[in-house]
Amino acid sequence: NAGVTQTPKFRVLKTGQSMTLLCAQDMNHEYMYWYRQDPGMGLRLIHYSVGEGTTAKGEVPDGYNVSRLKKQNFLLGLESAAPSQTSVYFCASTDGGRLGKNIQYFGAGTRLSVL
Amino acid sequence: GQQLNQSPQSMFIQEGEDVSMNCTSSSIFNTWLWYKQDPGEGPVLLIALYKAGELTSNGRLTAQFGITRKDSFLNISASIPSDVGIYFCAGATNFGNEKLTFGTGTRLTIIP
Numbered sequence: 001n002a003g004v005t006q007t008p009k010f011r012v013l014k015t016g017q018s019m020t021l022l023c024a025q026d027m028n029h030e031y032m033y034w035y036r037q038d039p040g041m042g043l044r045l046i047h048y049s050v051g052e053g054t055t056a057k058g059e060v061p062d063g064y065n066v067s068r069l070k071k072q073n074f075l076l077g078l079e080s081a082a083p084s085q086t087s088v089y090f091c092a093s094t095d096g097g098r099l100g101k102n103i104q105y106f107g108a109g110t111r112l113s114v115l
Numbered sequence: 116g117q118q119l120n121q122s123p124q125s126m127f128i129q130e131g132e133d134v135s136m137n138c139t140s141s142s143i144f145n146t147w148l149w150y151k152q153d154p155g156e157g158p159v160l161l162i163a164l165y166k167a168g169e170l171t172s173n174g175r176l177t178a179q180f181g182i183t184r185k186d187s188f189l190n191i192s193a194s195i196p197s198d199v200g201i202y203f204c205a206g207a208t209n210f211g212n213e214k215l216t217f218g219t220g221t222r223l224t225i226i227p
Binding site: 004031033035040041042043044045048050058090092094096101102103104105106107108109 | 119121124146148150155156157158159160163165203205207213214215217218219220
């Protein structure tokens with residue numbers, strides 16, 4: 001049971017390049033989330049999904065897009081990377097409040113540098 | 116958005132000492148969670164709290180859900196080297212989107 005798997009683990013981009021971060025979970029969770037983690041700022045929510053085919057904006061959505069075509073996958077896209085998007089990105093999933101008691105399970109992170 | 120104030124930001128302690136950290140919010144939460152993040156890894160759940168006043172332990176860790184629902188505390192007794200890491204509190208307000216609001220973290224360092 002792998003839990004939440006993120007790929008790639010590391011990536012270096014040049015300003016203006018695009019890329020997609022992949023998150024896969026094998027726990028059949030309904031809810032999935034993308035966060036970014038910057039020094040001294042904790043985890044900030046970028047986008048989230050409450051089910052297959054749905055997405056919603058979080059706290060810091062600008063410059064990112066997401067898709068949830070399959071229940072187990074949640075993709076985060078950067079169309080035109082900027083240095084301000086240098087960060088560590090985490091994906092998380094949960095069964096929700098009633099079943100999963102709000103507990104989110106995290107992947108190991110993707111470390112992205114934009115030069 | 117909602118803000119969680121977590122303190123202290125960092126702690127430098129000697130092995131064997133007890134540790135206390137807390138989170139305060141400007142609004143009420145229905146759930147408080149405490150996570151630990153090891154270097155190069157994602158956060159891992161330590162303790163979950165669901166009722167005001169609740170006190171829950173997990174080994175040497177004890178956490179409490181504040182009576183006002185606006186704060187939570189985490190204590191670690193007799194710290195050991197593997198306690199090093201960043202500790203995050205997180206709060207949830209409702210069911211439906213299951214979003215969590217995270218504190219800014221407390222970085223724990225153990226001085227040899």
